[in-house]
Amino acid sequence: MQAPEGWEIQRHPLGWSKRYAFANYAQTRHFLDLLTAVSEKLGYYPNLNFAKTYVVIAIQFENDAVDPERAKFAAAADDSAQQTRES
């Protein structure tokens, strides 16, 4: 399964990561809140690294194989970023 556009692939362990930049802290907070909902829906909590105007998501896969369930987080995060920037 290919990483979605804009996601970087890490090896050992296999993972996808992406950095999102935002105009201000309010947008960053809004994005983080949307990600919380995604996590609760998918039951998966990736490592999130953030400060005032950026969020880096690191999705890690076990056994060096892309898990389709976890992979869903990537597309949902992209949608959440778009939603954040449009709101």
Added chain:
Amino acid sequence: MQAPEGWEIQRHPLGWSKRYAFANYAQTRHFLDLLTAVSEKLGYYPNLNFAKTYVVIAIQFENDAVDPERAKFAAAADDSAQQTRES
């Protein structure tokens, strides 16, 4: 100025970091919400790295010197962690 107890010191650039573990995601969220209030009060947004049951705070200082204002974030974070675990 010494790093408070439990905070690790990084060099080049100078910084303090600490990892907080929590029993569940609800506690992690509560702690992050308290940190948001600290950031808004101090006007400083350190790098936060978290997943379901941990948060790592990385405070960075400029010009290799401890800035007392930013240093306040460390003590406030410790208080917030205690508050989180007692609630």
